[in-house]
Amino acid sequence: MLEEVVARSRILVIDDTEANLFLLEVILEDIGYRDVLCINDPRSALDARRAFDPDLVLLDLHMPGLSGLDVLAQLRNSGTLGFLPVLMLTADASSEAKVAALSRGANDFLTKPFDRVEVELRMKNLLQIRHLHSALQEQNANLEVRVEERTREVASARDEILQRLAMAAEFRDDQTGEHTQRVGTISALVAEALGLPDEEIELIRRAAPLHDVGKIGIPDEILLKPGPLDAAERELMKRHTKIGARLVSGSEAAPLRMAEQIAATHHEHWDGAGYGVGLSGTDIPISGRIVAVADVFDALTHSRPYKEAWTGEAAVQEILSQRGRQFDPSVVEAFIDVKDVIDLRERPAVASPRVS
Numbered sequence: 001m002l003e004e005v006v007a008r009s010r011i012l013v014i015d016d017t018e019a020n021l022f023l024l025e026v027i028l029e030d031i032g033y034r035d036v037l038c039i040n041d042p043r044s045a046l047d048a049r050r051a052f053d054p055d056l057v058l059l060d061l062h063m064p065g066l067s068g069l070d071v072l073a074q075l076r077n078s079g080t081l082g083f084l085p086v087l088m089l090t091a092d093a094s095s096e097a098k099v100a101a102l103s104r105g106a107n108d109f110l111t112k113p114f115d116r117v118e119v120e121l122r123m124k125n126l127l128q129i130r131h132l133h134s135a136l137q138e139q140n141a142n143l144e145v146r147v148e149e150r151t152r153e154v155a156s157a158r159d160e161i162l163q164r165l166a167m168a169a170e171f172r173d174d175q176t177g178e179h180t181q182r183v184g185t186i187s188a189l190v191a192e193a194l195g196l197p198d199e200e201i202e203l204i205r206r207a208a209p210l211h212d213v214g215k216i217g218i219p220d221e222i223l224l225k226p227g228p229l230d231a232a233e234r235e236l237m238k239r240h241t242k243i244g245a246r247l248v249s250g251s252e253a254a255p256l257r258m259a260e261q262i263a264a265t266h267h268e269h270w271d272g273a274g275y276g277v278g279l280s281g282t283d284i285p286i287s288g289r290i291v292a293v294a295d296v297f298d299a300l301t302h303s304r305p306y307k308e309a310w311t312g313e314a315a316v317q318e319i320l321s322q323r324g325r326q327f328d329p330s331v332v333e334a335f336i337d338v339k340d341v342i343d344l345r346e347r348p349a350v351a352s353p354r355v356s
Contacts, residue, residue, distance in 0.1 A: 006127045012054035013038040014045050014071060015089060016063040023114060024058065024089075031120050042066040046074055054084070055130050056123060058110070061090035061101060069104050076105040083133040085126035089114075159206060162255060166209035179298055180209035186294035187287075189341055193334035196286070207258035208291050211266045214244025241267055241276040258287055266291040269326045282328075289328040293319060293335050296326075312342075 011033050015021050021038040028036050037052045039045070042063050049057075057075065061068040072086060088101045091112040098109060108122050166180040188205035196204075215223060218240050222233050229237060244263030248256045265276050265288030272280030276288075300315040310318070316339055323332040 006124060006131065007032050008035065009033065009055035009127050009130070010035045010052060011037070011056050011058065011123075012048055012052055013058040014040075014042055014048075014063075014068075015058075015060040016040050016042065017060070020060065020089070020112070024119075027114060027116050027119055030116070031123075042068070042071045045071045046078060049075060049078065049084075056127055057084065057086045058123075059086055059088055059106075061088050061092060061097060069100060072101065072104045072106060083130055085130050087122060087126060158253065158255070162206060162210060162259070165213060179302070180212070182298050183211060183291060183294045184208040186298060186335075186342060187290050189338040190290045190294060190331060190334045191286075193337045194286070194290070194330065203254055203258045204262075204287050204290060206255045207262055207287070208294065210244070210248060210259040211262050211291050211295060212240060212244065213247055213259070214240035214242065214263055216247070217243035238267070238275045241265075261285050262287050262291050264288070266295060268292070270328050271325050274326070284328070286331075289331045293327050293331050296322075297335070312339075 011028060013021060013024050013028075013036065015024070015038075018040060021040060025036060025038055037048060037054070039048055042060075043066055045059075045066075048054075059068045059071055063071075068088060068090075072088075075084065075086065085107045086105065088106045088109045089112065090097060090101075090109060093111055101109070107126055110119060110122060163181075184205050184207075187208040188201050191201045191204045218237060222229065222236055225233070241264055245260045248259045248263060251257060251260075262285075265279060265284050268274040268276045268279045268284045268288055269292075270281060270284070270289070272278075274292075297315050297319055300310045300318060301312055303309040316336070319327065319332055319335060323329050
């Protein structure tokens with residue numbers, strides 16, 4: 001198979017002597033090479049390289065005006081991809097000539113006058129290396145494509161698992177699971193308005209839906225209680241931040257590390273009066289400060305058994321009233337900047353028994 005590939009190879013011959021070109025053309029035709037381009041002007045070597053795309057270059061070492069070493073340097077510096085073997089043609093058998101050519105990137109030598117058997121064997125060896133190198137490059141490219149496809153599949157599966165985990169936690173008090181996704185969307189919008197890097201915005205979008213994953217560990221009689229919670233019940237409800245952080249902790253996946261951070265801190269208050277880890281101000285991670293606003297806004301604008309859904313405008317006013325107390329002022333400002341992107345008029349009222 002490789003023999004056939006070698007026979008179909010494209011050969012570029014560069015020599016300023018017409019007699020040498022004629023002789024090589026006859027030898028190459030006799031060997032079986034049919035796709036051969038011979039040029040006697042070294043100044044056109046680069047154009048011929050680009051147009052002909054040879055598999056092997058036979059290059060005369062000593063030429064007037066532009067030497068074989070100059071042409072060789074141009075070929076190697078032309079930015080072309082792949083391995084292009086160059087077989088130097090020379091009557092100069094000195095070690096100095098060989099060192100000079102090898103240092104510029106020559107691969108082998110043919111000494112004048114040419115011997116047909118030597119020409120055939122040296123060309124065959126270099127062409128086999130050329131085509132094996134090309135096959136390896138193609139194999140590597142295909143492997144990279146498969147790895148990228150597999151990576152996308154793994155990322156997609158991971159995202160789906162995260163979504164389903166968020167929905168599993170939310171399903172107990174929001175059977176649509178829409179609250180978690182809305183919080184993710186709003187959080188990403190706010191993060192973008194704050195000028196966070198694209199990678200961090202995407203992490204927040206994917207991790208924010210897991211903010212209340214710790215609800216899985218809260219008893220139904222508390223989570224589903226239709227009326228207000230008493231003091232003891234509220235203390236138990238507060239545990240969902242620690243439960244959630246513990247559920248997603250210890251992962252090397254960036255979305256889960258972000259989810260752990262959000263689950264632990266999204267009920268912290270700017271003034272330190274919240275709960276979770278016991279943080280305040282900028283000690284609260286920016287992800288937790290963002291989700292705090294998004295979570296409260298979405299909860300306020302949807303009905304609960306013990307309250308009607310607030311209008312978007314009323315919820316915005318509540319967010320503004322808590323600026324500098326419950327919420328980071330800069331996050332509130334960013335939320336105000338994007339609030340018009342959020343549909344304040346037609347937000348579906350999803351019944352959910354407990355806002356925590």
